[in-house]
Amino acid sequence: MGEREWWRDAVIYEVYPRSFADGNGDGVGDLTGVRARLGHLAELGVDAIWFTPWYASPMADGGYDVADYRRIDPAFGTLADAEALIADARALGIRTIVDIVPNHVSDQHPWFQAALAADPGSPERARFWFHPGRGPNGDEVPTGWVSEFGGDPWTRTKNADGTPGQWYLHLFSKAQPDLNWSHPDVRAEHESVLRFWFDRGVAGVRIDSAVLPVKDPELPEVPAAAGPGGHPYVDRDELHDIYRSWRAIADGYPDERLLVGEVWLPDAARFARYLRPDELHTAFNFDTLARPWDAAQLRASIDTTLAAHAPVGAPATWVLSNHDVTRPVTRYGRADTGFAFATKRAGTPTDPALGTHRARAAALLTAALPGSLYVYQGDELGLPEFEQLDDELRTDPMFLRSGGVDPGRDGCRVPLPWSGAAPPFGFSPDGRATWLPQPPEWAALTVEAQAADPGSMLALYRAALRIRRAELPGRPMRWLPSGRDVLAFARGDAFACLVNLGPEPVPLPVGEVLLASGALTDARLPTDTAAWLRTPLDAPPPVQ
Known part of the structure; x- marks a missing residue:
């Protein structure tokens, strides 16, 4: 991809700083730790890193309660550390994206x-x-x-x-008071913050809760059926003027700076409004993440997503998880394989082997789709949700405010395992206990262990991102004939992706298998398995 519009096919890796790598030995991840592990991200093949908030914060909500946007939280390092990290990553061809939280600040701001x-x-x-x-x-x-x-x-x-x-x-916790976006100080401050980070080499910003900042000043109750723009605090029309001003700032820099919004909206037309040419470049697509492991559901989601983006010429984005949702290995091993915050419950049974098998297939499915791909740290290792955390160690407001009914998001925020046979698995240089404990069974999932295993999840991700970069940028997608339980599509003239979500193996077309998420037998694609092929596509693949 070229320097212009680099984000259209980018692979963007989400770093949750507290849990990526610890450089100073206090058990908490920091920017020095990230700098030391940039080689892992370069070898993985990512184009950019998105950091969740690294700013000064009391950490009432994982840093999304920002006390000072121009200062790095002392737990993570200093502004000089951030500037060095941005430069080091760029030298490896990796851009940096930071999180901006316009809806609220910390109560300590x-x-x-x-x-x-x-x-x-x-x-x-x-x-x-x-x-x-x-x-x-x-x-x-x-x-x-x-x-x-x-x-x-x-x-x-x-x-x-x-x-x-x-x-x-405070639409979130009481430690996160909402800002009044009709006040000129609020607009001016955020525009200044954008320039502050763009001036330091940041290549883009991710906008948290992008549809929430503007409120109806009359504070009416939420209507039973709000029409377009009629909700008192969700998707207000006034938001678009704000993002147009942000886009003008981004476009004022010589190399392209990305604006990506966290936009949870069921209305495709309203969603697309945020992606008009003078507003955001891209927005997170959560629909596919939320869908169950079902061919018809996933195909409908892919079609809906591509159709929503087409009128405004914006690329779709694909994501299987992030720091807020249950990890795919766990989610896909459950009876209900979809995701919704309202249905998240502690103690839900899961089959880890089944979940891992499906997560591998899902990784190839999303990596083959047109647009940009987001990978949450640890998904490339196939980490499961750590659901056995002791309640007294959980810090997430979702757990605390639900009285423990909702297990919260701590289980997907456990520090990464890098090496060794026991916690902290190389996360901290001196063996200090991590801020959230790691399960001992993660010894088999460390970066070190998986790098030596050609059949590992890490090996699958490395191969997928390498092939994706070489084969797929700019190639159009079209669906191929397939059975009801199979997703089959082409990218360009000689690349096909097939995913079998049905109960029985299906035949593969003639061609070269570039990569598969599981073992293939007798030229057949087993259940819950995906394959990438280089094949002449003048004849439809014989899937059924």
Whole structure:
């Protein structure tokens, strides 16, 4: 791919800094650790690294409660470390993408601390959503909205004399007060932050909760059936002017800077609006991630995704997991193989062997699709969700606010295993215990162990990304004739991807097998297996 529009076919690797690699021996991942492990990412074959927030933060929500965008959290290092990491990665051909969280800041952010110290109606409070409560004494929350983490999204303050005061809005935890995007200071500050990081060589930003920042100033209740743009805080039309201003900033740099949005929207037309030529370059596609392991469901998701992007000429994105969702090896081993936050429950049975088999096939499926590919750290190792964490070690607000019903997201955030036969598996240089414990059985899943095994998940990912880079950029996709339980498509004139999700093996077409997620027997593709082939496509593959 060329320097321009590098993001259209890019493989982007998500780093959760606390859990990637520890360079200073305190058991917590940091930027020095990432710099030391850049060789792993280069050998894997990624084009960019997306870092979840590495800024100064109390870590009430894994860094998504930002206290200072221009300072690196001391647990991760310094601004100089970040600048050195950006440069080191770029020297290896790897770009850096940082996370921006426009909906809210930390309750320790100087703006919010000033707001708490100020009086109702003050300029300091105007940057947030302070509001009197309902009821005769103001004891009732201002709206009936529901927090993204469950419960009320309002917390009451105290006045200087200790009496109950106004309420403030937080769509997430109470440690994450929402910003008021109708205030010019909020817009100006975020534009300044974009320039700050672009000036330091960052190649793009990922925009967290991109459809949430703007609220209806009247704070109406959520209607039973909100029309387009009619929700009081989701997908407001005013958002597009904000992202147009961000795009103008990005386009002002000599080499292309990427804007990618976290856009959870079921309406394909509304989704596409964020990808118009003067707004975001790409947006996360969560639909495929959420679908069950079913051929009809996955084909419908792929068609819907490509159709949504086509009118605006934006590339699709494909992702199997991230730091918020159950890892594929675990999810695909369950009776319900889809994903939804509302249905996540502790103690759900899973078959790890089945899940691993399907996760390997899913990796080849998504890597063969047109567009960009996101890989969450550890998925290239086939790590499962660590579900046996002791409750007292869990820190995720989703676990805490659900009373333990929702296991939360800590299980997919466990530090990576690099080498050795016992924890911390090379994560920390001096053997210090990791901030979340690693299961001992991960000894077979370390980078060191898998690098020596040609049949490992790591070997599969390395081969897939190498072939993808050589064979697929710019090649159009078309579906091939297949049976009901088989996904079969071509990329260009001589590459085919086949995935068998049915109960019985199916015949493969004549051709060279470039890569397969599992063993092939008698030129047949077993169940829950994917294969990439170089084959003349003038005759349809004999799949059934």
